[in-house]
Amino acid sequence: MMDLDEIDRMILRALAQDATQTAGALGRRFGLSQPATWRRVKRLEEGGAIKGRRLRLNAEALGFGVTVFLGIKLSRKGRASFADFERTVSAIPEVQTVEHVLGRFDFRLRVVARDLADFERVLRRRIMTLPGAGEIEANVLLSEERRPGPIG
Structure with a gap:
């Protein structure tokens, strides 16, 4: 520190x-x-206090009006299935973030889509067909407020 x-x-x-x-x-x-x-x-x-600087795009202004957070529990455990899932889900363009988490789900994804029909297509054709994808829970983003983290 x-x-x-x-x-x-x-x-x-x-x-x-x-x-x-x-x-x-x-x-x-x-x-x-x-x-x-x-x-x-x-x-x-x-010193690592600043990890980088990022451009934040306005997804809605670019035609992506729906953001969904997905909790995904893998159907089988093991090093290979985690690695396979992480590699393949990261290649889906609509998936903005992939987070390996502790808790009810193994992964948390942030997915953008043009509308709900487009999200359903991404979910059914791309995400649900991934190796090891098991239980999935979706939460649609209603609003977002950017709050920088605490600075000691």
């Missing part, structure tokens, strides 16, 4: 809100020079 001072925490909070901010803009905001801010951001990246 990195030692963070208050300025590091402020920089992390600001970047969590908008990762496109430049070191110059962050420096002006927090009373630092551009080089000093850049060095701090670089140290946070090298």
Whole structure:
């Protein structure tokens, strides 16, 4: 774990809100020079506090109006079935995230589709036919609020 001072925490909070901010803009905001801010951001990246910066696409604006979270319990256990499932489900374009989880289900997927009929097609033709796919539970996303995680 990195030692963070208050300025590091402020920089992390600001970047969590908008990762496109430049070191110059962050420096002006927090009373630092551009080089000093850049060095701090670089140290946070090298220390692992910043894992990367991602572009978040608006799925709805791109024609994907339905997001569904799937809980999937594999029908058979074993190293090969987990690996096979993970590899094949990751290749489905509509599957945005694949999370191996502990609990009732083995995997949690975030799936986008154009509409419910499109989701049903993806579910029946792509997901339910995967090796080892057993029990499946679907939860349709109604709304979402992005909240950055806690910064110590």
